[in-house]
Amino acid sequence: MASIREVAQEAGVGVGTVSRALNGSGYVSPETKKKIEKAAKKLHYTPNELARNLYHNRTGIVGVVVPDLDHPFFSALVKHIEMELYEQGYKTMICNTAGISRREQEYLDMLERNMVDGIITASHGLEVEEYQKQTKPIVSIDRDLGARIPLIGCDHEKGGELAARLMLGARRKKVLVISGIAPKVMANDRYTAFMKILKENGVTVQQEVMEWNIFNWEAYYKFAEETFRSYPDIDGIFSGDLAALACLNVAQRRGVRVPEELSIIGFDAMAPSSMVYPQLTAVRQNVELLAEVSVNTLLDLVEQRKNVPHRLILDVEMQPGGTA
Amino acid sequence: MASIREVAQEAGVGVGTVSRALNGSGYVSPETKKKIEKAAKKLHYTPNELARNLYHNRTGIVGVVVPDLDHPFFSALVKHIEMELYEQGYKTMICNTAGISRREQEYLDMLERNMVDGIITASHGLEVEEYQKQTKPIVSIDRDLGARIPLIGCDHEKGGELAARLMLGARRKKVLVISGIAPKVMANDRYTAFMKILKENGVTVQQEVMEWNIFNWEAYYKFAEETFRSYPDIDGIFSGDLAALACLNVAQRRGVRVPEELSIIGFDAMAPSSMVYPQLTAVRQNVELLAEVSVNTLLDLVEQRKNVPHRLILDVEMQPGGTA
DNA sequence: AGTAAGATGGCAAGTATTAGAGAAGTAGCG
């Protein structure tokens, strides 16, 4: 762990010269530069990032806050965010809130303490006020955190419409919506839009609510079994991917024919939706684009590159499958 | 962004006193302490972590290196690692190598530059020598990186045995193994053990190799289709979860009855293996324990709490399912 | 009252680096 001082001594120059030689800033003669590089190599010198960070008051780290890393949507999201951040020279710190709002708060505090240069949050356990207290760069996915905090999300409303059209086309009459519990997120818009269209067309729509952002297959499965008991006569289900997959699984186990007797439409169209047979019919979010846009918006703020729009809505499409 | 100096001025004391008052070290009278705390609150003082890090020469960050965050095994692993690290007061930085060994190298460099206090690596694109150059804390999952680097993994050999026993019990005669491409990882042991037992019992075993640690469902699916064309008469498949799921999916599409005509056994038994119908029969790794053990081993090194064993092998069990 | 122990807090060094001021040296040109 040689320091810049030792390198300077070894090369017989001052520390400033070493700094300039190695960073390529300011005047350094070719010979001295060579001498310094030799000394650096000899001593296995690597600059201490911590001192650098202190001076520049930045770490090049971005915090990414999600409710559950093991949920297919969030693992895909974080993966793409990480890769995009890497492209732009940043590192990714993750926070798996697991529904604990204290953890979300702690990451906000880390912003304050300069540990991270910015935050992308897709976890929504805190009140908007907590976020509004912050002045440093934050970008929110799928929930409006008020002024100064850009919001990125997909077009949930259109997704709900697409699903509704599909249900209508299949002449479904008694449809169930399984929605998430979080009250203030954009995801709810898809169910509102879905239900509105179906009701306008005389379809009976019922709604069940379940905790969705903690991924626990057992819970989904139990919920699906419960659903089939409580609603034996429904002919359509619209919900997030995982709940839809659980319903599909239970339907298959019970011998309910999908899609003949029951249409199931998911939302997200993440990897597992393609693994089952038949493939799940689902509204697809472009996670890759979502990640890219989120990162670029955040870095626009961090590096003050330009003004960013407060709200960015990305398109969705229907992933054809065999369940609707 | 008030600094400690401003707090000291506001409270009318020296900076050292503020530091000691807020950290609870050394003598500070109750009144001064109260005064300092009031000043700190008034100025919204939050200590700059960067300066702290520089002084202590640590960041409290652990780097976690995986080939693909969106692979169900790695997303589960990282999730549990993150949660365990959090419990112990550390933060998690992730690196999704995506098979690019340069990225793996860069994380090793970050160790050198003091950006992270230690590394847990489950990605294996670099030569052992690169790791041996390092003197700072590293823990490896599923690959032996030589002396000084603890190795954690599950009992792949036993997993292979369990699968082999199941194949024998089902009287399978022509079995295919789909293994990964990485030559030096422990995962290969499961296939060696599996094949050895089957061959000893007179079963024909063939082997196909595919790139496995980059998760791409399309590729798995294509590979599975190819497999069914090339080996139309096999009656057993043993492979990682995802390849197994792809084979199950193709089998169902082709009308091959599972498990009557074809036994499929996976390895890992991650979430998607439970989502399909019938549930995939698969060897289950205890990812949660794997994460816990990896973190504790690493932190033993980081904090020099105690000597750590060089090799830790965790038990596996068979997840019963409907495909074997 | 004098002394010593104990309490309290200020000062400055240390942490590794960068940037900017300025010193020292060289060369070109009139």
Place this chain on the structure above:
DNA sequence: CGCTACTTCTCTAATACTTGCCATCTTACT
């Protein structure tokens, strides 16, 4: 030869915090 311009490099301040050392003040005891 002297002035200017330019190159080259050193030195110091600054970044924000922690901590050891020392100075000062209080209190109590003799």
